[in-house]
Amino acid sequence: MGTLLLNGTFLFLLSWAGQNNVAKYTSADSVVTVQVEPKQENKPVIILEAFQILDSDGGSAEAILSMDKEGKCYVGKEFIGTITAAGELKSDTGKLLVHLKGNELLSNDGKVVLVIKEDGTISNGSGKDITWGSDGILKNMELSLKIAPVNSKAKRAASLLLYSFFGSTETEVQK
Incomplete structure (x- = not known):
């Protein structure tokens, strides 16, 4: 005993x-x-905080893309899907489209399509990272976009949404 x-x-x-x-x-x-496994912190992969992606040239006052604090994403006012704190982007029907594993964005079939760092920096293997400037403007991209609020903590979510809307999950990142 x-x-x-x-x-x-x-x-x-x-x-x-x-x-x-x-x-x-x-x-x-x-x-x-x-x-004995180490304790896992329940740190979210994606910070869910409302933001808007706007035309930085001022061509439109309306948001091109946006996310609310629950992760619901919109093109204009049309609901297109949801980003979860676990780093998943699901369609409006709930189908998994892409998800983050570490910094790698994986397609639904597990292919690495690009890297999205915690600060929202996008690396597609071309050697020219796409970053959010301190003024909220997306740097090194042909599109003239900016995030509002400028100091958003959800820049990683914005990058995921931006790439998922404008990019293609048919391509793979070249390492």
Whole structure:
């Protein structure tokens, strides 16, 4: 009974400490091996915060693309899909279109289509990254677009939405 209590206490302490190693405890009548996984922070892949992508040349006062705080995305006023905090873009019918795994944007069949960094920088393998400037304007792209609010924390979501709308998931990033 004392050995069983000691084993249980030892396992509890290992799991509580969040160590990532294999621990062995041997007693006269048993051997216990425990693999303890590190605690995962529930840090979102995508920050869900309302934003709009506008024409930076002032040709239109209306948003070209937008996302609300629940991740619902629109072209103009038409609902087109949802971005989740887990980094998934789903169509208006709920079909998975693309998703982020680390910094890689993967098509629904698992092909890497490009890289979107946490700050929203887009790398497509061409050597010319597309970035959001401090003024909110998208740099190194033919389109004249800007994000509002300029200090949005959802630039990664904006890049995902932007690429999904204007880009193609038929291409693969060249590494």
